[in-house]
Amino acid sequence: MSDREGAVYDSRRPNQPAYQHTRPTTERPWVKWTLIGIAFAFMALIVLLPLVIVFVEALKKGLDTYLASFDDRQSLAAIQLTLLVAAISVPLNLVFGVMAAWCVAKYEFWGKSFLTTLIDLPFSVSPVVSGLVYVLLFGAQGWFGPFLRANNIEIIFAVPGIVLATVFVTFPFIARELIPLMQDQGNTDEEAAISLGATGWQTFWRVTLPNIRWGLLYGVLLCNARAMGEFGAVSVVSGHIRGKTTTMPLDIEILYNEYNFTAAFAIASLLAALALLTLLFKTILELRFGADLAGRRH
C-alpha cells in the first residue's frame, strides 16, 4: 500500500515513507545523474548550440534586416527550387520505396540480398561521390554527354540533375523504414484479402497501405528533411548559378562566402525551423503510434 512509487509505508508512521525501495539494478544516484549530465552536455554542445546560434545570428541585426533577406530575388528563387526539388523527389521516392519494400518483404527471389544492399548504398557513399557519379554520366564529357547535347537535353548544371542527385541520396529513407515493418507484419493479411477475392491492387490499397501508413509517414518526413537540406551531392551537380540552380543550402554557402552573414543565417534559420518541425511531427507520430510503427501486432 503506497502511493509513491517505491515508497514503503509503516503503520506506526502512516504519512512518512519508512524507506524507499530502489530496484536492485539501478546505479547509485550520483552515477545516474552524472551520466545524464554528460549526455545533456554533449547534446547541448553539438546540437543545441549551433541551432541556437543560427537564430541568434539571424536576428542579431534586428527583425527588419532579417525579413529583408527574404526580399532578395535570388534567395527567393533558391527557396522555390528547394521546394520544387522536394516536391518531385519525395513522391518519386515514395513510389520507388514502397515498390522496393514490397519486393523485399513479400517475395523470395534470387538477388534479393543484392537489392537490399543496393538500397543501403546511398547511405554509405559520400554525398560528393553521389553527385560526381551523375556528372560522369550526364556531363559534357560523360557517357551520355554527346547524346544529351545532340538532343538539347540539359541534366547537369540544371534542375533535372539536382532532382536526380536528391532522389539518389534520399532513396533509402522510405524503403528502410518500410522493409522491417512489412517483414514483421508478414503476408497473412494479404493472403486473407486475396482468399476473400480481392485483386492484387485492391489488396495493396485496402490492406497493405493502411497497415504501413504510419511507417510510411515517418519515412516521408525523414526523406523530406534530407531532400531539403542536402548539400554535397547537389553542390557537385548544380553549377551554383545563383537564381537558377541554387537550392537553399547552396544559397546559404554563397551568401556566407560573400560575407553577407545575416542573410546567410536568415535562410539557415528556415532550414533550422524545418528541422525542428520535422522533429516535432516525428515525436508526435512516435508517441501516438509507436506500437504501430514497430509493426507490433495486438
Place this chain on the structure above:
Amino acid sequence: MEIRVQDIRKEFSRYPALNDVSLDIRSGELIALLGPSGSGKTTLLRLIAGLETPTAGRIFFGDEDASSKSVQERNVGFVFQAYALFRNMNVLENIMFGLKVRPRSTRPPAAEIRRRALELLELVQLSGLDKRFPQQLSGGQRQRVALARALAIEPRVLLLDEPFGALDAMVRKELRKWLREIHDRTGHTTVFVTHDQEEALELADRLVVMSQGKIEQVGTPDEVYDTPSNPFVFGFIGESSALPVTVENHELWVGGRAIGLPAPSDATGDARLFFRPHDVELVEDGAALAGVVAASRRVGGTRRVELEIGGYPDRIEIDLPFDHPAGERTRIAFRPKRWRVFEGAKGYRQ
C-alpha cells in the same frame, strides 16, 4: 461441393512436404486433417485454397479442374490460425470486405452488403460488436469474426487452419461445439486442420490422419480409433502400448513364453503387438503377459500401472479401476482384450 485431390506432390526447394497424396472430400462433410507438425496437413489445406501451387497433381472442385485457378477464382473461405483480421477496419467492415471487393457486375448494392454482414454477425452471436476493432476483441470473438468474414462470400468450401490453436482450453471447447452447430446449420463442405486428436475425434465426420507428407488412414472417428490400419495411426490416436512379439505355432510369444493370443493368419517372424491400456483383462493363470509393477499412479477414476515385462527395456502401461485389488500387487498378469499385430515397423513415438 465435392473436392478431389489427385496425386498431389508439393516440394519446397526439393523438400517433399506432400508425397503423392490423394483424397476425396464429400459434399457437405466436416473433415479433419490430423497429424503431428511436419505432416503436411497445412500444406494440403493451402493447396486446396490455392495459396500454394502443387509441384504435380491436380485438384478438382466438383467436376472442374481447379488446379490452375487463382485463389480468388476458387471462391474458398479461409480462416487463418492467427485470424488475420484487418486491423484498420472495424468488425462489420471486416465481414463486408469480401463483398466490397467484388467486381461491379457481381457486387450487391451497399445496403444489401451491410444487411448480409449484420446477419452473419448474428449467426456468430456477436451482434452489437459491429463497430469494435479487432484489437478490442477477445481471441474467441476474433475467431468468430474471421469465420463470419469467410462465410460472407458464400464460399464453395470452408477451410480452417488450426482455428482454435491460439485459444485457451475452455474457449476451445465452447467454440468446437459452436463450429459443429454452424456447420450443421449452413451445410458447407468444411476442411479443418488440427494437431489435437481430441478435437478431431469430437468434431469431424471423417478424419484424415497424416504423417510426413503421406495419408496414413482416412475414416470416421470410430473407424480410426477402433481399427487403425497401421502402427502410426494406432500410436497417434488414443493411447497405446506396444511390445515386440514373435509368431510361432500361430501364437504370439513374448520373451520366450506364449501369451495366450492367437497370431493373425498371415503374420510370421517378428512383429509388434499394439493394444490400448484400458483394453486389458487380468488373468490369474494360463498364458498371459506377466510383468513386475514398476510404478503405479492414480489418474482420475483409473489407476495407471507401469509394468516391466521380461526382457523388454521399456515399461508397458495398463489401466485398472482405481480400487481394483490387483493394484496392490507386485506382479500382474494380463491379456489385451482387443489388439493389433503389425509386422516389423515401429509405430508413432515408438
